Amino acid sequence: MLRRMIMPQNWVANFDSTASMLRATSAYLKESSHANIGVLPQPLAPLVNLAGLGINRLPVPWREKFYQYSGATETISQKKLHHFRADKLSKWAAGLYPSRPYPAVMIGSSNGAAVHLCAALGIPWLPQSHLIPVRRTGVHPDEPWQDLSWSIEPARQLLDANPDIELHHMLDPVQDLLMSRVLAYFRIKRLTLGPHYEHFLLKNLEPGGTIYVVDCRLKWPTTLVSERHIFQFGAAGGADFKDLFEGSERVEEYLRRYGSYRRRWDPPAPDGERPEAEWGFAEPLRDDIEAFAERHGFGVRRLVFDQPQDLSPLVADFYRWWYRKRGIVANRLVGESFLLLEPYWMMRVGAVPFWMIFPTEPMDRILEEYLERSDPFDEIGLMLFSHGVESVGVVPIERWRQILGRARRKGTFLGVDEQAFPRDFAAMSRYHTAFPETFTARYPLPGPLPPWTLDEFLAQSQREYPVGMEELRAGKTLH
């Protein structure tokens, strides 16, 4: 009942990065902020903040249980999987956006920097991937074989009912240790646009408008279980392939710390590299987009990059360039992580966004490098997502504090309970209230930039970015 009250969209996992990014983008296009990661209404923020701080004061095992069970409330029974239709999720995603003419639309990989790009251009983003958290018990998070065996039947039910998706079943005992005890991470990727995305594009994309394909080339060694069923062990964020597949000292230490009987994992042998479950782009969708664009006279451009964080320096510099053109000082940077995003307040306080996939290695180094090669920032804010585990590769709070020290005037955590990190569950709502409290500057929401502004920026930029922009089919709105 409670779940129905606060989460009316069945099948939508609120702790999923895709859901949060979608809600952040759509909230911005509706000129509102992204409070409580879009799950609860903004007026409840003070209450949620209080509750979060209360939870942060609980003993660690209780806090972990709370986190685990909050995830469990969002799970779907495997018995209902044959009812699941990916189109419902697509309908929900497209329905979040205001219906009006857009010169361009982004489709593809989930990416926090792309959310800010969409906000600047005033255009929607439609995701390729979604998470379906499937309830399961009796599987140990350190036993990937058990998880794989368990998944075969539910995966078959899901895929039989949804011929236009690919299932990337993911088990990450590093970052998802707590959740993996109660649920399986079924990440699905659309292989075609489907009727709802097509309808949205035909209704809202201006004639000759451009579809940007957000194409993150992040690959992962995976195992093909059956047709369209892929098993992925581990995930981007902290641990590397060697840690996951061969073991290491830090893995041993981590497993010991969390009371596991294992000292290394024994995952199924990968038989190839495939798009990473959460961030990578599956190519068949691009073919479908191109064919659709051909039929309806739209342009197609591909925004391609290897790592999710590759887009972040480009978007940060783009914002700074744009702010300066608007006469804004642009000496304020806010580092976001994972699903903690706030495009509305970013724009209102004139802050440069720098999105990090997780507050884990090597994001600290990447952010530091960016700060080193940029003009100094007077103020730096950091929003750190807590996944509840002292996992392999999680960057300690002292290191983040050190990075904040690079601000010329003020470096501040935004809504982070420094004592509680990385078990700071209040951060999920406090970032939103901390943002306007910390930064007093107030700028109006600007009008959307024409899509060609991005080309203009790239043409005059002195920097090289590891991001490609390919025109696959010429549209009208860019020329």
Added chain:
Amino acid sequence: MKRKIEDCVVIITGASSGIGRATALMLARHGATVVLSARREQALRDVAAECEQLGGRALVIPADVTDQEALHHVARQAIENFGRIDVWVNNAAVTLFGRLEETPYEACRRVLETNIFGYMHGARAALPYFREQGGGTMINVSSQIGKVGSPYVGLYSTSKFAVNGLSESLRMELQDAPGIHICTVLAASIDTPLFQHGANYTGRAVKPLDPVYSPQQVATTIMNLIRHPRREVAVGNAGRQLMVMRTLAPALAEKMVARQVDRDHFADRSAPASDGNLFEPMTMWNTVGGGWQRPEETKARKVFGLAAAGIGLGIAAWMRSSRPKWSLAGWR
């Protein structure tokens, strides 16, 4: 929230004389930091010295408000010296007496450039800092003839209508920044050297319209606006009544103003054509007052005010004592 004057950094344009000077001195007396700007550097230095004697801090930055870059420089200097700008008082203005068709074109332009562009330049210089700070107050010193037109000073009146429009529009534009306030002061006829500084192409010597109010009254209003920002405040009752009349009976008001200006705005002597301080600042008349307010007039206004207040209180007391009483049982 009430703002403390002693914590404020206030930029004042047209600070060398009149309302600007009176405001600077009053704020300095309350411990404010004032950034003084006008064309006349020496006059500003004199004001700065007075401000410091009174206990305030003062910084002199000469600038012509018609030069946008010059006002950006003023803002930058204030930030470099004090780290912030709390209040920007757009006050610098010039005036011109003459029929429109008999006035040199360049003189017309100069009035509009100073009084409209000068305020616009001030707003453009201050607002980026206000946005960045998340707060600040802009006080545009306007006039009651920015609400009711006036003959012979049509361009001045036009410029003040524009200032009121600019202020109103900015207030609307800044709805998204609740910490930023735009206030308009609608001054009546004020005893300042404006009338000595004004260009005159009428052939007749000019004087302010009666009644004349003191510049300190405007300065007090500005100080109150710094403490408690309000959208529009009028200084001087005579003009306030005129504004009401203009709203209720515009045709009648126009006729009355035309007659009154023709009769009262000029002295009974001729005057040669003069550009006044339009193009070059005058070395004379660096004072707060213009010597127009007669002491007996001030005294008479005080007596009249007290008498009016006494009559008002008397009427109120009588109404109270004779008010019918209401009880649950009905009228009794």
